[in-house]
Every structure is written in structure tokens, then in C-alpha cells.
Amino acid sequence: MTKPTLETLRKGIDEINLQLLELLNKRGEIAKEIGKLKEMQGTKRFDPVRERESLNAILAKHDGPFEASTIQHIFKEIFKASLELQEDDHSKALLVSRKNKVEDTIVDLKGEKIGDGNLNFIMGPCAVESYDQVRTVAEAMKAQGIRLLRGGAFKPRTSPYDFQGLGIDGLKILRQVADELDMVVVSEIVNPAHIEMATEYVDVIQIGARNMQNFELLKAAGSVDKAVLLKRGLAATISEFVNAAEYVMSRGNTNIILCERGIRTYEKATRNTLDISAVPILKKETHLPVVVDVTHSTGRRDLLLPCAKAAIAIGADAVMAEVHPDPAVALSDSAQQMDIPEFQAFIKELKGQPAQTK
Numbered sequence: 272m273t274k275p276t277l278e279t280l281r282k283g284i285d286e287i288n289l290q291l292l293e294l295l296n297k298r299g300e301i302a303k304e305i306g307k308l309k310e311m312q313g314t315k316r317f318d319p320v321r322e323r324e325s326l327n328a329i330l331a332k333h334d335g336p337f338e339a340s341t342i343q344h345i346f347k348e349i350f351k352a353s354l355e356l357q358e359d360d361h362s363k364a365l366l367v368s369r370k371n372k373v374e375d376t377i378v379d380l381k382g383e384k385i386g387d388g389n390l391n392f393i394m395g396p397c398a399v400e401s402y403d404q405v406r407t408v409a410e411a412m413k414a415q416g417i418r419l420l421r422g423g424a425f426k427p428r429t430s431p432y433d434f435q436g437l438g439i440d441g442l443k444i445l446r447q448v449a450d451e452l453d454m455v456v457v458s459e460i461v462n463p464a465h466i467e468m469a470t471e472y473v474d475v476i477q478i479g480a481r482n483m484q485n486f487e488l489l490k491a492a493g494s495v496d497k498a499v500l501l502k503r504g505l506a507a508t509i510s511e512f513v514n515a516a517e518y519v520m521s522r523g524n525t526n527i528i529l530c531e532r533g534i535r536t537y538e539k540a541t542r543n544t545l546d547i548s549a550v551p552i553l554k555k556e557t558h559l560p561v562v563v564d565v566t567h568s569t570g571r572r573d574l575l576l577p578c579a580k581a582a583i584a585i586g587a588d589a590v591m592a593e594v595h596p597d598p599a600v601a602l603s604d605s606a607q608q609m610d611i612p613e614f615q616a617f618i619k620e621l622k623g624q625p626a627q628t629k
């Protein structure tokens with residue numbers, strides 16, 4: 272008897288591959304038929320009891336050379352794929368997904384559009400400290416044609432002993448200044464019970480990175496008629512981020528702006544690592560506008576401009592950054608806020624950028 276050669280052995284494998292392929296597809300067709308029957312009967316597609324019985328029957332007949340656990344794993348994958356075949360594509364696509372809506376969502380904030388192909392800016396102090404502080408920054412913004420005014424009134428700080436924000440008084444200051452100068456208020460809300468109250472003062476409810484998976488807050492924000500700016504969590508994957516946006520949209524609120532604000536990595540040179548590739552991924556997978564917060568992602572004033580340029584070049588709909596009349600004495604984030612001359616130079620430089628390619 273001649274020993275089989277590598278070539279003949281591989282030929283055997285090739286034939287089996289094709290048999291497996293044919294059998295898998297035959298099995299898939301049957302699973303689809305079963306799916307239709309279940310649809311008609313109104314029964315659940317996933318049937319763990321049936322899967323357990325099938326696995327037991329398979330394992331009872333199993334006799335090497337693979338480990339039983341390996342066989343179980345392979346068949347479980349087949350069951351899972353069969354189950355997916357039974358679910359129709361539309362019911363699986365998220366509301367925020369491009370599969371569900373091909374056109375870009377444009378969020379219109381009192382005439383300021385985000386997501387219409389033109390670059391916009393969301394600027395303002397990290398935290399609202401006083402009327403004069405907000406008014407000074409807002410006037411400087413207005414002079415540059417920027418109307419989207421951000422400012423924190425409820426500040427989720429890492430330390431409970433750091434400045435926690437002025438709360439409702441801070442929202443009132445923002446509203447007053449915005450009304451005086453015809454601007455739009457973007458401010459973070461941290462408590463689901465505050466959402467209703469906030470709608471009186473803010474035009475955009477910001478959900479901060481630390482609350483990206485605060486599902487009760489997401490649901491509350493999804494239930495009101497106010498735009499939501501949702502920041503990516505510090506350690507959230509893109510899929511988790513997209514699902515957080517889905518929580519908001521599932522409650523009926525379609526005015527959502529996504530914000531990439533850097534993620535936590537091992538790198539210490541910046542406060543967070545700006546995940547710039549998240550921008551085109553989010554734009555491809557969802558129909559929502561995407562903003563890049565260059566302040567929190569970098570935590571460094573010297574990196575604001577280059578990172579904003581990168582954000583614009585890669586297709587961000589808006590750039591978010593913080594401005595304070597005197598950053599050195601700011602009650603929060605003093606190392607990363609721009610003063611007013613720096614802000615003016617920043618905008619001048621960015622407005623000279625070539626138009627983004629879409």
C-alpha cells in the first residue's frame with residue numbers, strides 16, 4: 272500500500288469542504304422554512320430546548336478526533352447562523368443605522384444645521400461659572416458667527432470634592448445669554464429626573480461620556496422633543512456607542528448628534544486617545560451627524576488645532592472645543608481651555624481649511 276500524499280489528502284479535504292457547504296446550505300434552507308412556520312404560528316425563533324436536544328443527540332454519536340467541546344462550539348455556531356437566517360434583515364437593522372435610513376440626518380438647531388455638509392462649531396466654557404464669564408465667551412463666539420454655545424451646569428467630576436457646577440442656576444445663565452445673543456444652548460444633564468426641567472433651558476441635551484450607558488437617562492432623553500448630543504463613553508466600543516444612540520432613538524427622538532471625545536488607552540501623552548477613525552465609521556454605519564470634541568480627547572491646548580484639522584479632513588460635521596475668558600483661573604479643566612485670542616486664531620485657521628470631502 273502506497274502512503275497517501277499531501278496532494279491526495281488535500282483533495283479529500285476539498286471534496287469534504289464542498290459536501291459540508293452543500294449540507295450547510297441545505298440545512299439553512301430548512302431553517303428558513305422553520306422560521307416561516309414560526310412566524311405564522313407566532314412562536315419565538317430561538318428555541319434553546321430544541322438546541323440542547325440536538326446537541327445531546329450529536330454528542331451522543333460523537334467519537335473523536337475533535338474534542339466534544341469543539342464539536343459543541345461548531346454546532347452552536349451553526350445554530351446561531353441558522354437563527355440569523357430566520358430573522359429578516361429589516362427587523363435587525365437599528366433605527367440609527369444607515370441600513371434603515373440612507374439619507375443623512377440633519378439636526379436643525381434654531382437654524383444652525385449639523386450634518387448638512389457644512390462645518391459647524393460648538394464652543395463655550397467647560398463649566399458655567401458666572402453670567403459675565405458666559406457672556407464674554409458668547410460675545411466672542413457671536414463675533415465669529417458661532418451660535419452653538421456649550422457650558423456645563425451639572426458637572427460629573429472624577430472627584431466629589433471638585434467643583435460640581437452651578438446646577439439649575441448655571442442653566443439659567445446659559446439660557447439668558449443665549450436669548451440675549453440669539454444663540455443655542457448645549458448643556459449636560461446627568462439625572463433622568465432633570466430632563467423635563469432641562470427642556471425649559473437647553474436646546475440640546477448633552478449626555479456625557481460617563482453617562483453613555485446610563486440607560487434610564489438615555490430613555491428619558493429619548494422621550495422629549497429636544498436634540499441630544501451623545502458623547503462616546505470613555506471605554507465604549509463603537510458598537511456600544513451606536514447602541515446607546517439607539518436607546519435614545521427607540522423612544523422616538525430622532526435628533527441625535529454623536530460626539531467622539533477620545534477613549535481611554537495606555538497612552539499618557541494625551542488625556543484620552545482621539546479615535547479619529549470612529550468618525551468615518553460612525554458616518555458610514557449610522558445616518559447621524561458626528562462631532563469631534565478636541566478639548567476632552569486631547570486635554571492639551573497645543574493639540575486642539577491639529578486635531579480639529581484632522582477631524583474636519585476626515586468628515587466631522589462639527590468641532591467642539593472649550594473657551595474661557597481666563598483659563599488659568601477656570602474652576603475646571605484649566606489646562607485645556609483656550610482663551611479668547613487663542614479661540615479667535617483657532618477659528619480663523621479652521622475657517623481657512625479646504626472644504627471637507629464627503
Ligand SMILES: C=C(O[C@@H]1C=C(C(=O)O)C=C[C@H]1O)C(=O)O
Pocket residue numbers: 302305316317318319321322325349350351353354
Ligand atoms: C431551526 C430552528 O430554529 C433555531 C435554530 C436551531 C438550529 O439551527 O438547529 C434550533 C433551534 C432554534 O433556536 C428550530 O427551531 O428548529
